[in-house]
Structure formats: structure tokens, C-alpha cells
Amino acid sequence: MSDTNVARIASELFKERCTSKALAEEAWPVPDQDGEKLAAILEAAGWAPFHKPAAREYRVGDQDGIEPWRCHVLDAKQCRELRQRLLDAGDTTKIPKMLAVADYLIQVTWLQEPRAESDDSLFDPSIQNMEHIAAASAAIQNMLLAATAREIPNYWSSGGKLRSPEVFEMLGITSEEILLGSVLLFPRDLEGAQVKAGALRHSRSEVGQWSRRVEL
Numbered sequence: 001m002s003d004t005n006v007a008r009i010a011s012e013l014f015k016e017r018c019t020s021k022a023l024a025e026e027a028w029p030v031p032d033q034d035g036e037k038l039a040a041i042l043e044a045a046g047w048a049p050f051h052k053p054a055a056r057e058y059r060v061g062d063q064d065g066i067e068p069w070r071c072h073v074l075d076a077k078q079c080r081e082l083r084q085r086l087l088d089a090g091d092t093t094k095i096p097k098m099l100a101v102a103d104y105l106i107q108v109t110w111l112q113e114p115r116a117e118s119d120d121s122l123f124d125p126s127i128q129n130m131e132h133i134a135a136a137s138a139a140i141q142n143m144l145l146a147a148t149a150r151e152i153p154n155y156w157s158s159g160g161k162l163r164s165p166e167v168f169e170m171l172g173i174t175s176e177e178i179l180l181g182s183v184l185l186f187p188r189d190l191e192g193a194q195v196k197a198g199a200l201r202h203s204r205s206e207v208g209q210w211s212r213r214v215e216l
């Protein structure tokens, strides 16, 4: 592939990526899953830039990587199970409707620096925490682009109920981790599902509206 082809394909991919939320009332059958696609999407996350390693406290057990993010992956079967549990708990939001369709849910968390003192705030407003969030965001964007390149409809959600302590406990996510996004990957064929686009998709500004040239 020539450089110009790479640039052209990359710029198409950036524009092609879009939010697709797929919803259904009834649970869709659990499909045979393509582990290779999931592996490629996770691998893409692993190429995101990060400035500082995660604190040592987190680097234990199997997930002992230095990356300041963690990905907790639920396949379609687990998505249906989680849907049922949320419904049983009285959840009437869109989350169970999306879990009815999703092939995968990836709970992406970032690893805050250990705190000297705990207060009511979600995390300390330090540069290091900001950079961990930035790195984890880059990891999510890489995943969305990798999914888009494979024509997999995808959605970065704030999580709603998926960021609650009850769901964290159910999924075995430690309370020190902070959810940055619930990434939903849907089947390519969404016939029969309700599909919604991102609310701000068509409100984008021109480049000059958020960038300026600096001359000294």
C-alpha cells in the first residue's frame, strides 16, 4: 500500500466511524462468535499512546499490564445474561435493549492514581490522572476505528447503569477502576433492530471553528 493510499484509507475510516445504537425488546439469539475480530479490536486498543504506567497496585494477577486502562469483555451470551439481570432489577433504560442485540460489551476502565485521602470526588484532578484518561480514550477510539474497518456497528456509551457499583461487582471489576466507556459492538446485520445515530453526528463544526494558527 502506498503512503497516499494509507492516508486516503485512514481519512475515510475517521469519517466512516459513527455511533450506531441498536436496540430490541426481545433478546436476539446468541450467535457463533468471531474471536479473531474481537482479538483484532482489542489489539488495536493496545496500540494507543500512553504517557505513564498504571500504578503498581493494579499490576497484579493476569491483567498486570502497565497500560492505564483495563478492558472487561462480555460476549453475546454474557450480554444476554446481564440484560436479564438488569431487567430483573427493574431497569427500564436503553441498556438492556442494547444488550439484547450486542455481540460484545467491552467495559473500558481507566486506572486512577492511588489517593492519599479519599473524599467524595470521583478522582483526584491531577495531571497524571488526566493523562491516564486521555490514554484510555485513545484506546477506545482505536477500538471504534478497528470495528469500523470491519464493518462492525459500534457505540461508545457513558454506561448508565453499567457504571453502578452493583454491575461492577457482578462483572468482577474493582471499585478503584473508573468506567470511561461501555463499548457495544453489534452484529453487521441489524435488520429487525431499532438503530439510532449519535445525537451530535451532524452538528460538527468546521476545522477553523475549533483550531487556529499561531504566529509569534
Ligand SMILES: Cc1cc2nc3c(=O)[nH]c(=O)nc-3n(C[C@H](O)[C@H](O)[C@H](O)COP(=O)(O)O)c2cc1C
Pocket: 017, 018, 019, 020, 156, 157, 158, 159, 160, 180, 181, 197, 198, 199, 200, 201, 202
Ligand atoms: C465519552 C463519550 C461518551 C458518550 N456517551 C454517550 C451516551 O451515554 N449516550 C449517547 O447516546 N451517546 C454517547 N456518546 C456518543 C456521542 O453521542 C456521539 O459520539 C456524538 O453524537 C457524535 O456522533 P458520532 O459518534 O456518530 O460521530 C458518547 C461519546 C463519547 C466520546
